[in-house]
Amino acid sequence: MRTHNLGYPRIGSHRELKKVCEQYWSGKAGHKDVLQVGRDIRQENWMLQKEAGIALIPSNDFSCYDQVLDHSFMLGAIPQRYNTVLLNNDKAEIDLYFAMARGYQKDGLDLGAMEMTKWFDTNYHYIVPEFTRDQQFSLFSTKVIDEFYEARELGIITKPVLIGPVSYLLLGKEKEPGFSRLELLKNLLPVYEQVLFRLIALGAEWIQFDEPFLCTDLDAETCEAFEYAYERLRRAAPKASIILATYFESLGTNTSLACRLPVEVLHIDLVRAPEQLEEVIENLPAEKILSMGLVDGRNIWKNEYDKSLQLIDKAVKARGSEKVWIAPSCSLLHTPCDLDHEPENGNLPSDLKPWMAFAKQKLSEVADLAMLSGEADKTTLTRLETNRQAAQTRLNSSFIHKTDVKARVANITVNADSRKSPFAQRRLKQQERLKLPPFPTTTIGSFPQTPEVRRWRALLKSEKLSSGEYEQLIKAEIEKSIRWQEETGIDVLVHGEFERNDMVEYFGEQLEGFAFTNNGWVQSYGSRCVKPPVIYGDVSRKEPMTVAWTAFAQSLTSRFVKGMLTGPVTMLQWSFVRNDQPRSETCMQIALAIRDEVADLEKAGIAVIQIDEPALREGLPLQKAQSKLYLDWAVRSFRIAASAVADHTQIHTHMCYAEFNDIIHSIAEMDADVITIETSRSQMELLDAFANFNYPNEIGPGVYDIHSPRIPARREMVSLLRKAQAVIPAAQLWVNPDCGLKTRGWEETQNALTEMVAAARELRQI
Structure with missing residues (x-):
């Protein structure tokens, strides 16, 4: 044979x-x-x-x-x-x-x-x-x-x-x-x-x-x-x-x-x-x-x-x-x-x-x-x-199967996936609390992971740097990024994610049921390689994962700092997933773990929480006959993760590099207060799906491509925002890059974001 x-x-x-x-x-x-x-x-x-x-x-x-x-x-x-x-x-x-x-x-x-x-x-x-x-x-x-x-x-x-x-x-x-x-x-x-x-x-x-x-x-x-x-x-x-x-x-x-x-x-x-x-x-x-x-x-x-x-x-x-x-x-x-x-x-x-x-x-x-x-x-x-x-x-391994985790999924209530009030009511409470200008500016979450930051992480792992020393170094880096964002004029800040190795791996390392390889690299695009976690067993959260870092960043500024989380569908899609139970079951376990983190961030005073789901479209079956089943459990998983907060807490999500026309109804059903998406490479063409659908919530179309080293000019970003404004009401628009800035250098990041803020300010004056 x-x-x-x-x-x-x-x-x-x-x-x-x-x-x-x-x-x-x-x-x-x-x-x-x-x-x-x-x-x-x-x-x-x-x-x-x-x-x-x-x-x-x-x-x-x-x-x-x-x-x-x-x-x-x-x-x-x-x-x-x-x-x-x-x-x-x-x-x-x-x-x-x-x-x-x-x-x-x-x-x-x-x-x-x-x-x-x-x-x-x-x-x-x-x-x-x-x-x-x-x-x-x-x-x-x-x-x-x-x-x-x-x-x-x-x-x-x-x-x-x-x-x-x-x-x-x-x-x-x-x-x-x-x-x-x-x-x-x-x-x-x-x-x-x-x-x-x-x-x-x-x-x-x-x-x-x-x-x-x-x-x-x-x-x-x-x-x-x-x-x-x-x-x-x-x-x-x-x-x-x-x-x-x-x-x-x-x-x-x-x-x-x-x-x-x-x-x-x-x-x-x-x-x-x-x-x-x-x-x-x-x-x-x-x-x-x-x-x-x-x-x-x-x-x-x-x-x-x-x-x-x-x-x-x-x-x-x-x-x-x-x-x-x-x-x-x-x-x-x-x-x-x-x-x-x-x-x-x-x-x-x-x-x-x-x-x-x-x-x-x-x-x-x-x-x-x-x-x-x-x-x-x-x-x-x-x-x-x-x-x-x-x-x-x-x-038969007890290493995999946890009865308490399975029981929690089985006992999810019918209303656990719904916010208290519809978006129109939530929006008023969020506007009163946040008091943001038109065309508010933000970034997607991460700032450049310099060789120095990666070296600190390696030294911590090899025990050549104590956890206390590492914490002080990361806190200093967070403070520098907060001060720079304040000076630049960004409206909703991020802490930079300097403590994170990867948007999935970082969370997986703190969850039960995840394991990690040393050299399990796969190609994502070009020279970008990722090391997907291995979901081998039932998933649960041991303790808060991001609250301390986010609360520290928020303590440094009077502006709002976003809590940054990876959503359950993306955690699932970007991992090697156990094949001994339905993926929907595993996703719901992750959703409950993220839900606990969202609730703890809100208790710590975080007013804006982003739950990234760039992989939602990626998981869509290739044949439409199977799409509804997937979208039903994927959207519900996100909503389970996002719904344990009060109306005045603003939930963001982020998606990138996908066609949205065939899932736009499901994106609306996610009911995120703000969605940010990649649109710059397509010159805002991907925004048409949201315009034709009359998307009701707020939206941040990316105004520059972070996967390219080139620095866009202000006029280029203004032009893209005007294209966006032609199809989406200005009151719904945010201004942000296409994606996180982890892979970029600081000089190009600072130059590009300075131009981005200037572009937003120019539009406010029109």
């Missing part, structure tokens, strides 16, 4: 890619250093997969920033404004690439970054392609070809991975009205055909096309586009064997379409949707190969071999072993590199490690399943028994 892998983490086992890219951006490394580190990571990944026994190893799954941006580069889909970056030097291409991703402010040029949004329902962000009417495409970057050749030189004939042409277009956006981006398919396909021709000429035997949109709701036009695209690709490359990869959900109503497309292999995600197996078996022609995505590419728990083997047995009985392949459910991009890098005396409790598998271990699981479904050797059978023991131990 053949094995293959859909993709592998590209950050490097020790985040080498992050480090070299950031050195390049700061001028401490050259572009050749970036290219060399990329080669080293690719070669290490290929050899690792070969040694694990993976038969078909992917190439072109590596990226210096983002795979969608790579495809825009390959296809020549480069917005015209970036052509000015093509300077006459030997690093023009890499500078152009990073300018599209991050913006460019150098040599007299000032270019904003391209829009960024979430990759389906993951916490990975991609760069959104931009399309114009009658746009032409041409082969601009040969990366996919070069990397296949690079692997071939090592003696490995890889399986090049491409985002399928239909999904690529659907991932983008039209930059002018009056046309559909799918109309560009006829212009796009010749470049794909050219790439196929060159890969085949070099010896490629299998080529993987990722079409995750086949797991979403499709209209007739899109279904026709899939049929047209793959008929053309088949005619253009009759010698190529095509693997059509789908993931993140079932094929659903698209099962018949996917099964009849002219490809050799159909890959389906049987972790997210095991129930689709029977229908796919019924519809897939006998001559085609079924690739079974059985090993979870998005979580860190061990595969339960017995459950997977039951699915394999069902497929083999229907199709024969030669027509069944084994693979992870999706690319392993979303998992950490190697569990072996977790030290014996590290953060992970000893009870947990036997239940876990990272990317490297998941390769072994794929190989084991293939062996166990055939003539397994003694070693593999021993691993089967070990796997069974781990599953049984986890099922």
